[in-house]
Amino acid sequence: MSQPRLSERGEPKTRASVAARTGHTLGITAVAFLSAGADRLATGDQQGHVRLWGFDRPPASAHTPVGSARRLRPLGKSAALHTRAVTALTTTRDYTVAASASGDGTVATWPTSNDQALPSHRLQAPGEDFTSAHLSPAGDRLWTTGSTAVRRWPTSVSAAEKALCDRLDDAHPDLRDQELVPDAREGFRCRT
Known part of the structure; x- marks a missing residue:
């Protein structure tokens, strides 16, 4: 019979205890x-x-050990x-x-x-x-x-639109091109 896996504090690791922490x-x-x-x-x-x-920051104290958790x-x-x-x-x-x-x-x-x-x-x-x-x-x-x-x-959306426009010869991407940028503004146009 296998032993339960233990946390650093020696507590059994169960799905509920892991979720709680x-x-x-x-x-x-x-x-x-x-x-x-x-x-x-x-x-x-x-x-x-x-x-x-x-x-959380440990309280600053002369008695706080270096590297304390x-x-x-x-x-x-x-x-x-x-x-x-x-x-x-x-x-x-x-x-x-x-x-x-x-x-x-x-x-x-x-x-x-x-x-x-x-x-x-x-x-x-x-x-x-x-x-x-x-x-x-x-x-x-x-x-x-x-x-x-x-x-x-x-x-970013603006970077995606720019990347798409940089790759297109046409200044007006069609709907198939715009699907490559799902968050793009509807009907966006490349600058000419």
């Missing part, structure tokens, strides 16, 4: 720091949810950004934008200034199973790898 009901599949001071982070899980966390606390609510497991979390160099990728073929980007992962831009590649993601240092491009390709994505 992590805000995730199934396993955590990805993690990324959201600040230079390592006082905020994001976790992704097998259900496609992303949760943001902050660390800081408590992790949830920020806001868990956000259901994907329908399958989160496979990657990434941030820009200045930690202002974060992104998550999933096995469901979707990517979401959001500003890290919020206490919840509220997507500002969504990207989709039907049939793709993303395995990793990396935001460029400036945050203007997102690279993903998956089961069929390595892809480079724009990270």
Whole structure:
């Protein structure tokens, strides 16, 4: 008979105890720091949810041991950004934008200034199973790898519209072209 897995504190790890501590009901599949001071982070899980966390600062005291543990606390609510497991979390160099990728073929980007992962831009590649993601240092491009390709994505609607227009000879994209940018303004036109 196998012994139950134990947490760092020696408590049995059950689905309910993990959910109570992590805000995730199934396993955590990805993690990324959201600040230079390592006082905020994001976790992704097998259900496609992303949760943001902050660390409480230990009280400043002459008696506080160096490297003492800081408590992790949830920020806001868990956000259901994907329908399958989160496979990657990434941030820009200045930690202002974060992104998550999933096995469901979707990517979401959001500003890290919020206490919840509220997507500002969504990207989709039907049939793709993303395995990793990396935001460029400036945050203007997102690279993903998956089961069929390595892809480079724009990270905002305006950047996506510009990328589409740069690739078109015609200053007026038709509806088929506009479907490549699902969040684009209806009837947008390329500048001539």
